[in-house]
Amino acid sequence: MDKDLLLLMFCNVVNEVFGEDVKYVKNKTRYMKLFILTMDKLGEMLGYNEISIAYGWYKFGIFSFEAHDMFSRDIYYIDPIAPHLKIPQEFEDIQKTMKHIVKNLAGKFKMKWDDFDKFIHDELPDGEIKEFYRIVKKVNDAFDLLISDKITLSSIFNLGTSKVDALRKAIEHLENSIKFKYMAEDREEALYYYTDSLMLFLDNYNDNATCKEILKDMRKVFEDDILSIISPYPETLRGNEKKRKVELERCLEVINSKIEMLYNKIDSIENRHVEYFPTHDDLVDDIRKIEISEEVNSRILNILHK
């Protein structure tokens, strides 16, 4: 079905169902997510190839690059929407179905931010995806706790070490939970470049202003770059088959450019704060001091000579 027509029907339905409450949903994020969820339900009923859109689980819940573009255009916020388009009679049944779907979803979309956030990241996804958002939240919370100046009971008794450990644990949890199908090696290496840098920094962590600045930079890289790289978007794409291919290609392009940015950003943070990050020479010196048993040594030599 034509994309513009679907959109027109959707926007009409939203106005009708929400009435005066339409303000709750008319921000880009919610509008886009409601559109995708409606199309997903519609696809379930009519067959996914009948809807001209594909979507997956990205940084902040359900997402579609194409839908994101569509809702970045002002036209869909203005009433009446696209007045030059008329909905043909034969689509009235579909519009009715759509209305039914939107009605069922409306309550969730009128919720306050925290509840809406919980709905998107915790209620909607299942299994591994839900776990992914939980782990990401754990990392973000651990960052916040360490960055904030709030004095907690644990910070008094443990002089902040437990907060550092919380971040360490969250990062380890993240590393252990990631499974990539597309660009697996590049994405994994990029993730490790970030986590190794962060963890080695945490070994030198002090509760001072510079370290908090570094943490803030690292948290920003996590949100701006790491999340784009590790989100299970390519792995969870659903919807129209042709559009899935387009979305996949577009996402992999974004991942590629984010990986490059990530490496540059980490290098730049490390180079700005050499007192807190080991240089290559430091690392090589430390590596030489590591002792290993004969047994492991011979197994390593076997790998080397393979």
Added chain:
Amino acid sequence: MWGDNVDLFLDSCIIISYHIPCHPHNKIVSDFYDTHNINSQTTCKRVEKEVNKKLREILEEFKNSGELSDSDIRKIRHAVRKFFRNIPVDDFSTLNTFLFNDLDIELEKVMKNSSDRAIFANAILWNLHYNPANPIFLTLDKKDYRNTWGIMLAVTNCLNNNGHNVNNLKKLIEIMIL
């Protein structure tokens, strides 16, 4: 013997050995770095890929052994990545695909391993294109580079046959086996 200010093209075993606590290889490579003045160093994408693959296996082995701390494993992995970030890494075969393929065919007579041939052919194209003052192909691979004389003869023949005057090079690459 090798003089100072060497321009290195690194084989994968060098990069791996330099970054793992595995005597005697680590010591040999470290000593080389400590005693030489390095003017430049580079390697090819193929080596980077090979190193990454071996590194995964080695780190897995270290992890399973329980002998290394989490921090030690991170240090090794981060050191290798930072090493690659600090040197130019290129696919030199794209500089002249025809010559690259020809070198591969010519080298087949003296080198069995196809991956080694591809890496060495990359080194030859690097030398030909950048013409560094003191180009050295650095490797630990005694087995495949045993017949140095035969390898260099194959390269010289191939370059001559392709109209490259070897005399125009500051130096034909030297194979240095640590």
